[in-house]
Amino acid sequence: MPDPLQSRRTFAIISHPDAGKTTLTEKLLLFGGAIQVAGAVKSNKIKKHATSDFMEIEKQRGISVATSVMAFEYKGLLINLLDTPGHQDFAEDTYRTLTAVDSAVVVIDVAKGVETQTEKLVEVCRMRQTPMMVFINKLDREGKDAFDLLDEVEQKLKLKVTPLSWPVGMGQRFQGVYNLFEKKLCLFKPHHKQGEDETLVIEKLDSKDLETHIGTAAAKTLREELHTLMTVYPPFEVKEYLDGHICPVFFGSAVNNFGVKELLDCFVQISPDPLPRQTEERLVHPEEKKFSGFVFKIHANIDPRHRDRIAFVRVVSGKFERNKPYHLVRQDKDLKFSNPYSFLAAKKEVVDEAFPGDIVGLYDSGNFKIGDSITEGEDLHFKGIPAFSPEQFRYVINNNPLKTKQLNKGIEQLMDEGVAQLFIKEDNGRKIIGTVGALQFDVIQYRLEHEYGASCSYEPLSLHKACWVKSPDAAALKEFITRRKKDLALDKDGKLVYLAESPWALRMVQENHPKIEFRFKSEE
Ligand code: G4P
Numbered sequence: 001m002p003d004p005l006q007s008r009r010t011f012a013i014i015s016h017p018d019a020g021k022t023t024l025t026e027k028l029l030l031f032g033g034a035i036q037v038a039g040a041v042k043s044n045k046i047k048k049h050a051t052s053d054f055m056e057i058e059k060q061r062g063i064s065v066a067t068s069v070m071a072f073e074y075k076g077l078l079i080n081l082l083d084t085p086g087h088q089d090f091a092e093d094t095y096r097t098l099t100a101v102d103s104a105v106v107v108i109d110v111a112k113g114v115e116t117q118t119e120k121l122v123e124v125c126r127m128r129q130t131p132m133m134v135f136i137n138k139l140d141r142e143g144k145d146a147f148d149l150l151d152e153v154e155q156k157l158k159l160k161v162t163p164l165s166w167p168v169g170m171g172q173r174f175q176g177v178y179n180l181f182e183k184k185l186c187l188f189k190p191h192h193k194q195g196e197d198e199t200l201v202i203e204k205l206d207s208k209d210l211e212t213h214i215g216t217a218a219a220k221t222l223r224e225e226l227h228t229l230m231t232v233y234p235p236f237e238v239k240e241y242l243d244g245h246i247c248p249v250f251f252g253s254a255v256n257n258f259g260v261k262e263l264l265d266c267f268v269q270i271s272p273d274p275l276p277r278q279t280e281e282r283l284v285h286p287e288e289k290k291f292s293g294f295v296f297k298i299h300a301n302i303d304p305r306h307r308d309r310i311a312f313v314r315v316v317s318g319k320f321e322r323n324k325p326y327h328l329v330r331q332d333k334d335l336k337f338s339n340p341y342s343f344l345a346a347k348k349e350v351v352d353e354a355f356p357g358d359i360v361g362l363y364d365s366g367n368f369k370i371g372d373s374i375t376e377g378e379d380l381h382f383k384g385i386p387a388f389s390p391e392q393f394r395y396v397i398n399n400n401p402l403k404t405k406q407l408n409k410g411i412e413q414l415m416d417e418g419v420a421q422l423f424i425k426e427d428n429g430r431k432i433i434g435t436v437g438a439l440q441f442d443v444i445q446y447r448l449e450h451e452y453g454a455s456c457s458y459e460p461l462s463l464h465k466a467c468w469v470k471s472p473d474a475a476a477l478k479e480f481i482t483r484r485k486k487d488l489a490l491d492k493d494g495k496l497v498y499l500a501e502s503p504w505a506l507r508m509v510q511e512n513h514p515k516i517e518f519r520f521k522s523e524e
Helices: 021-031 054-063 088-098 116-127 146-156 209-214 216-232 238-242 260-270 401-416 439-452 474-487 503-512
Strands: 008-015 069-074 077-082 103-109 132-137 161-163 165-168 176-179 184-187 247-251 292-300 309-317 326-328 333-335 359-363 373-375 392-398 421-425 431-435 456-461 465-470 488-490 496-500 517-519
Touching: 008 021, 008 088, 008 116, 008 260, 021 069, 021 077, 021 103, 021 132, 021 260, 088 116, 088 292, 103 116, 116 132, 132 146, 132 260, 146 161, 146 216, 146 247, 165 216, 165 247, 184 209, 209 216, 238 260, 247 260, 392 401, 401 421, 401 439, 431 439, 439 456, 465 474, 474 488, 474 496, 496 503, 503 517
Parallel strands: 008 077, 008 103, 103 132, 132 247, 161 247
Antiparallel strands: 069 077, 165 176, 176 184, 292 309, 292 373, 309 359, 326 333, 326 373, 392 431, 392 456, 421 431, 421 488, 465 496, 465 517, 488 496
16 A cells, blocks of 8 residues: 555646636546546536526535545545635635645636636635646637747736646647657547547657648747747746746646646646645644644535535544544544545545545534644644635624524524624624625525524625734724724634725725734735
C-alpha cells in the first residue's frame, strides 16, 4: 500500500458558470474509472439556468450530496475532487470549500475569457496562496487569441502564468495541443475518446511529419509561437507553482476530451500532497500521529422525509477512525461516529478510517458549526474560514411573537450551517440577515417555518457591504463606535461590523476615521 500521506491529492475546479466545470469533472472521473458513462455527473448538477425556485434547487442539491466529493484513483494516487456549486447564490459555499483543498484548477471559456465569478473565486485562492492550474476550454470553438488570453489571465486574475500546453489553431482550425511539459504534439479528432493509442502524437517538431499532419502554414505558426513562448514566459518551476506564485496554463476542449489528459497527467506529477493547516495555536502537520480536522460545510436536507444533516470534515492530521471518540473543541464535548462516510466512486460509503487530505461526511444532529475543529483532545482552532461581506441584506421580522424562541433557535442553527450571515444592530438590537444571493432568503423563510415552526418576513434594507472593523488605537475605535453607532452591528462571533450604505458612504467614513481598518472579510 502506498503511504496514505503521499497518495492523496485534494482539489477543486472553479469557474464562472458555463465555462465547462461539470464537463471537465466528468472527463476526469472517466479517466479515473470512477464513472463509466458520460453524463453521470451532469445529471446531478444544479442546473444553472434552472430557476430561482429554491425547492427545485434543493432537490438537486440533495442529489448532489453524493457528488460533493468525488474521489477517484489515477496513477497510484487517490484524488479527492471537491465539487463547488455552480449557482452563484451559493458562492459562499464555494469559498468555504476552497479552504478544504490543497490546490485548484481554474476553467476559462476561450471565447468569454476571464469572467466575474472566476475573478472572485481566484481571489479567494490567491489569498490563501493555493496553487492553481488554468484550463482554457472550448478550443473547438472560435475564441480569443491564446496570447491575449494569457495576458487577460495575468491582468484580471493577477496571476503569473506559464503555458504548459499550446493550441494549434482554434474553432474549425483547431488541430491539437502541443504539450510543453512532455514535449509532444497531440492531434485532435473531434468527438473521439482521447486515449494513448488513438491519439496521433508527434514528438519531433523539426521533423517533416509536422507539415504532413498539420499543414505548412500551421506548422510554421506553431514553431514561431513556441519560440515566442520561450522568450516571453519563464521556464516552469514546480516550486513556484507550489508556493502559489505561478500558474501553469493548459488548452483543450473538455467536451471532446481533448487536452484533459495532459492536464491530469501534469496535475498528478506536480500538485501538492496534503498541506499543513494553521490553527490559532500552532501549525498542524499532516504527518502528526493524532487526528485533527475541521468542518467546512454542513449540508442539511430540507426534504422532511430525509431530515439528515451532514457535516463535511477535512482530515488535516493523523488518522480518523470510525467509532473512536473525538473532541469537538468549541463545545468541549466528546463524540463518536458510527457511520462516517467517504465518497469513493461518487457514492457514499461507510469508511473505517480516513487520512489527511480525505473528506469524511459525519451525520450530525445539530452539534456542528462551520469552522469547528475536531481533535483527539488538544484545543486547536483551525483558521482560515473567513466570512465574506454579503451582497444582499434584509431585516428579519418575527411574524409570530409566540414563537420567538423557535425563531431565534432556527436562525442560530441556520447561521451555524452557513446558509447566511446574521448581524445584530448595535443601536436597536434588530436582526439583519445578509446573503450572497436572493435565494437564501426564501430558503431561510421556508426552513424556519417547516423545521422550527416559526414564521418570519423581511424588510428591505439597502446596504452596499458589511465591513469588519478594527483598530490598534483604542481611543480612535471608541470614538468611531460612539459616532457611528447607528451603522454598526455585531456578527455571529461578536465581531464589530460597519454596515456601509454605499461605496461613497464607506469612502467618507474611511476618510473621517483614518485609524480604523475596514475589511470585507472577517478573518485575516
Ligand atoms: P459549468 O459546469 O462550468 O457550468 O459548465 P458545463 O460543463 O455544464 O458546460 C457548459 C456548456 O458548455 C455545456 O453545454 C457543455 O456541453 C459545453 N462545453 C463544455 N466543454 C466544451 C468544449 O470543450 N467545447 C464546446 N464547444 N462546448 C463545451 P450546454 O449546451 O449548456 O449543455 P449540454 O446541453 O451540452 O449538456
